[in-house]
Amino acid sequence: MDTREKILDTALTLFNKEGTAAVSTNHIAEAAGISPGNLYYHFHNKQEIIRELFQRLNIIWETLESIPQDHAPVMADLKTVIEANYKIIWQYRFLYRELVALLRQDTELRTSFLAVRQRGFDGFHELLHMFSEAGVLDLPDDPKVVNELQEICWLISEFWLTNLEVNGLKVNEAEMQRGVNLIFRVIQPYLA
Amino acid sequence: MDTREKILDTALTLFNKEGTAAVSTNHIAEAAGISPGNLYYHFHNKQEIIRELFQRLNIIWETLESIPQDHAPVMADLKTVIEANYKIIWQYRFLYRELVALLRQDTELRTSFLAVRQRGFDGFHELLHMFSEAGVLDLPDDPKVVNELQEICWLISEFWLTNLEVNGLKVNEAEMQRGVNLIFRVIQPYLA
DNA sequence: GTCTATATAATGATAGAC
DNA sequence: GTCTATCATTATATAGAC
Numbered sequence: 001m002d003t004r005e006k007i008l009d010t011a012l013t014l015f016n017k018e019g020t021a022a023v024s025t026n027h028i029a030e031a032a033g034i035s036p037g038n039l040y041y042h043f044h045n046k047q048e049i050i051r052e053l054f055q056r057l058n059i060i061w062e063t064l065e066s067i068p069q070d071h072a073p074v075m076a077d078l079k080t081v082i083e084a085n086y087k088i089i090w091q092y093r094f095l096y097r098e099l100v101a102l103l104r105q106d107t108e109l110r111t112s113f114l115a116v117r118q119r120g121f122d123g124f125h126e127l128l129h130m131f132s133e134a135g136v137l138d139l140p141d142d143p144k145v146v147n148e149l150q151e152i153c154w155l156i157s158e159f160w161l162t163n164l165e166v167n168g169l170k171v172n173e174a175e176m177q178r179g180v181n182l183i184f185r186v187i188q189p190y191l192a
Numbered sequence: 193m194d195t196r197e198k199i200l201d202t203a204l205t206l207f208n209k210e211g212t213a214a215v216s217t218n219h220i221a222e223a224a225g226i227s228p229g230n231l232y233y234h235f236h237n238k239q240e241i242i243r244e245l246f247q248r249l250n251i252i253w254e255t256l257e258s259i260p261q262d263h264a265p266v267m268a269d270l271k272t273v274i275e276a277n278y279k280i281i282w283q284y285r286f287l288y289r290e291l292v293a294l295l296r297q298d299t300e301l302r303t304s305f306l307a308v309r310q311r312g313f314d315g316f317h318e319l320l321h322m323f324s325e326a327g328v329l330d331l332p333d334d335p336k337v338v339n340e341l342q343e344i345c346w347l348i349s350e351f352w353l354t355n356l357e358v359n360g361l362k363v364n365e366a367e368m369q370r371g372v373n374l375i376f377r378v379i380q381p382y383l384a
Numbered sequence: 385g386t387c388t389a390t391a392t393a394a395t396g397a398t399a400g401a402c
Numbered sequence: 403g404t405c406t407a408t409c410a411t412t413a414t415a416t417a418g419a420c
Contacts, residue, residue: 003385019293021213024413038386040415097292100357101211114359148377152348155374159351165292167306182347185340189381195403216395230404232397387420395412402405 004042006032008056011049015094020050020102050102051109057092058116064088065123073130075184081127082183085157086176097162125150138192149190153183196234198224200248203241207286212242212294242294243301249284250308256280257315264326265319267376273319274375277349278368289354317342320379330384341382345375 160179352371
């Protein structure tokens with residue numbers, strides 16, 4: 001495998017396991033089976049590795065955005081979307097656990113992350129309105145209320161896994177399903 | 193002021209501003225206007241400072257628990273409780289931003305934090321049922337559904353401020369109010 | 385590209401004087 | 403209780419050989 005990719009994969013695994021603060025470039029190099037000098041040949045510093053992992057995540061989100069919908073939306077689609085979201089977040093969980101600190105360290109990264117995130121948020125907004133038009137959802141007329149519901153759903157999707165970890169619960173399919181249920185619970189009163 | 197307290201106050205300010213990883217014991221000592229050696233006279237290490245700050249927070253939560261209710265609950269009471277919650281969390285925001293990492297580092301701390309948190313969660317459950325008995329809320333019969341609603345409210349209260357910080361928004365009264373509104377939005381469909 | 389060796393700086397932590 | 407001085411350790415980062 002490409003050494004650069006091996007470093008990134010190893011770093012991701014270690015960051016997810018122990019957090020960015022506890023993992024040094026030496027740790028990453030050792031776990032990747034290369035020398036510290038070699039790591040610095042491929043990356044200028046730890047921050048650059050983190051930035052690259054964010055970039056990977058951004059690409060995943062952007063890929064997800066562009067999947068075309070070939071049928072009228074049904075509730076099962078929403079479930080699929082939410083599950084996919086949880087899985088991606090779980091893959092890059094260290095980023096979501098440490099979001100405030102990581103975004104503060106790196107303005108460039110912050111800008112691109114928030115831009116992609118905003119597009120995801122807007123996409124979710126569209127999805128809700130597609131459900132509304134398909135007669136599956138009966139959304140309130142007040143756009144402010146719809147926006148609030150959306151913010152709640154977004155908050156759950158972004159922090160549910162962190163919440164599980166705080167509780168010391170093992171993150172598995174069943175717990176992810178509970179996270180899906182929570183989001184459904186939010187919109188359940190507005191089902192047509 | 194008591195040096196020990198001064199260290200804790202200074203550490204809290206710095207942790208909130210820059211995160212625990214970026215703040216060393218030397219930084220804390222310098223900002224507190226004392227020598228590094230003096231800091232180590234009062235605390236064995238940085239972890240002990242963090243643990244003590246958690247302990248302070250636990251005491252605040254426990255104090256909040258024991259406030260007696262002298263009248264039948266109305267919605268304004270819920271608002272008051274939620275606002276108080278946000279303010280406390282904001283005061284100790286570094287803990288909530290870094291919860292996963294901090295609880296993992298320290299088993300003892302983890303146990304006591306989760307115990308106090310669980311009591312808060314149970315207290316919220318009671319509060320909901322008091323609203324139900326007072327005829328303000330019309331909760332679903334299914335306890336699983338009630339539990340889900342509660343989990344959603346809890347998630348919002350614990351992560352709303354972090355979410356604001358991720359978005360780069362200034363945390364002020366107006367934004368906290370929006371966080372209160374979100375929780376009200378969750379239970380709004382169940383108002384009697 | 386990859387390694388070994390090493391420079392530099394920071395951090396956590398202690399000893400001993402006052 | 404508080405300071406200064408100091409140390410061991412670790413982390414980041416670079417130089418130069420292969």
